[in-house]
Amino acid sequence: MAEVLDADEVDNRVPEGWEREDDEIVRVYEFDDYLKGVSFAQSVGEVAEEEFHHPTITIRYEEVEVRLTSHEEGGITEKDIRLAGLFDDEF
Numbered sequence: 001m002a003e004v005l006d007a008d009e010v011d012n013r014v015p016e017g018w019e020r021e022d023d024e025i026v027r028v029y030e031f032d033d034y035l036k037g038v039s040f041a042q043s044v045g046e047v048a049e050e051e052f053h054h055p056t057i058t059i060r061y062e063e064v065e066v067r068l069t070s071h072e073e074g075g076i077t078e079k080d081i082r083l084a085g086l087f088d089d090e091f
């Protein structure tokens, strides 16, 4: 079981573009076309399935919000930090 990181650890380690909100990390990715956002969400989902660690994905017009937390551990862990970077690689 991965350890839950404290707020300072998270703030120091989230990749650029991500922010901590309570016990989640979040990033809003912007697109100039709705369907590009949909396609990105699909890519995020595929990475999440490969890693078996799943974000909350919200698709809006020209933006996609991705939220990560480790439900079983009850907070933000290294798994969330690592996946944030993998999702950024899809952007």
Ligand SMILES: C[C@H](O)[C@H](O)[C@H]1CNC2=NC(N)=NC(=O)C2=N1
Pocket (backbone or CB within 6 Å): 052, 053, 054, 055, 068, 069, 070, 071, 072, 073
């Ligand atoms: C049974 C449990 O849902 C699974 O082990 C996985 C699935 N995906 C998951 N995703 C996230 N974000 N947190 C989890 O704790 C988690 N657990």
